[in-house]
Amino acid sequence: METFFDEKNKLLIFRMNEEIDDYKVQEIRRRADNEIQRYMPKRVIFDFDKVSFMDSAGIGLIIGRYKFANLIGGKVELANLTNSVRKIFDMSGILKLIPETEIEQYS
Amino acid sequence: MNKSFENEMKLEFVSKSSNESFARVTVAAFAAQLDPTVEELADIKTAVSEAVTNCIIHGYENKIGIVKIIAKLRKQELILEISDKGKGIEDIEMAKEPLYTTKPNLERSGMGFTIMESFMDSVEIESIVGLGTKIKMTKKIKSVEEENKEDFTMLTK
Ligand SMILES: Nc1ncnc2c1ncn2[C@@H]1O[C@H](COP(=O)(O)OP(=O)(O)O)[C@@H](O)[C@H]1O
Ligand SMILES: [Mg+2]
Numbered sequence: 001m002e003t004f005f006d007e008k009n010k011l012l013i014f015r016m017n018e019e020i021d022d023y024k025v026q027e028i029r030r031r032a033d034n035e036i037q038r039y040m041p042k043r044v045i046f047d048f049d050k051v052s053f054m055d056s057a058g059i060g061l062i063i064g065r066y067k068f069a070n071l072i073g074g075k076v077e078l079a080n081l082t083n084s085v086r087k088i089f090d091m092s093g094i095l096k097l098i099p100e101t102e103i104e105q106y107s
Numbered sequence: 108m109n110k111s112f113e114n115e116m117k118l119e120f121v122s123k124s125s126n127e128s129f130a131r132v133t134v135a136a137f138a139a140q141l142d143p144t145v146e147e148l149a150d151i152k153t154a155v156s157e158a159v160t161n162c163i164i165h166g167y168e169n170k171i172g173i174v175k176i177i178a179k180l181r182k183q184e185l186i187l188e189i190s191d192k193g194k195g196i197e198d199i200e201m202a203k204e205p206l207y208t209t210k211p212n213l214e215r216s217g218m219g220f221t222i223m224e225s226f227m228d229s230v231e232i233e234s235i236v237g238l239g240t241k242i243k244m245t246k247k248i249k250s251v252e253e254e255n256k257e258d259f260t261m262l263t264k
Binding site: 019021022023025026029053055056057059060061063064083084088091092 | 124125127128131146149152153156157160163164213214215216218219221222225
């Protein structure tokens with residue numbers, strides 16, 4: 001996972017580039033919460049462009065960060081959902097709660 | 108070995124969450140013999156990941172145990188059995204409910220069984236408290252060839 005912070009807009013971007021499962025999510029969660037606490041962003045964007053696999057651990061991850069960001073007055077958004085990632089999120093209903101946003105794909 | 112199965116494999120590994128990726132990739136590589144589509148392969152990987160994760164975090168609750176996977180290929184069908192000898196499920200109907208989890212503190216979403224049921228053709232749960240849990244799942248594989256044929260029929264219509 002790579003982190004980018006845009007100070008002017010208080011925008012924190014997490015570019016996920018690993019498989020998101022119960023094992024990987026433990027480290028992602030720890031790092032994401034650290035960065036959120038450190039930067040106190042208004043917006044937190046999770047970018048899924050480079051995610052090749054995600055199971056239901058991803059649902060817990062996003063709901064957990066949504067709650068954590070709310071505590072500090074920040075909002076979570078999702079970007080570049082791949083078909084397989086969308087399929088998992090669709091099932092959980094969290095796309096009704098957490099908005100999708102457009103950001104550039106990177107290479 | 109039962110003759111009616113064209114192919115069969117068995118995999119046993121220690122219940123460490125670092126093995127989740129290994130387990131789903133191995134089953135997917137085995138199932139690749141049926142020539143599945145990219146989406147079917149992704150569905151299989153996800154269902155395996157859900158079942159194996161459950162054995163590790165719910166069955167054994169992160170104690171050391173053995174997770175066992177048996178995979179069979181019969182005609183165009185994948186048949187999976189994923190089992191643990193862990194604590195078992197008290198109320199199976201409840202466990203299958205979407206959003207039901209006994210571990211919300213671990214940020215579990217309770218969507219595992221719902222995902223397995225929607226990504227596979229059938230899911231059966233056998234469980235005895237104190238003895239363990241076995242998940243049987245099947246999925247028919249529409250071979251890539253068949254899919255191409257369909258595309259072709261659509262084109263020529
Ligand atoms: N192998 C297992 N051994 C014991 N309990 C299990 C097992 N698999 C599932 N369960 C129980 O069923 C519940 C629902 O499972 P699931 O739908 O995968 O959601 P989650 O894993 O997010 O809790 C779990 O919270 C757990 O109580
Ligand atoms: Mg689960």
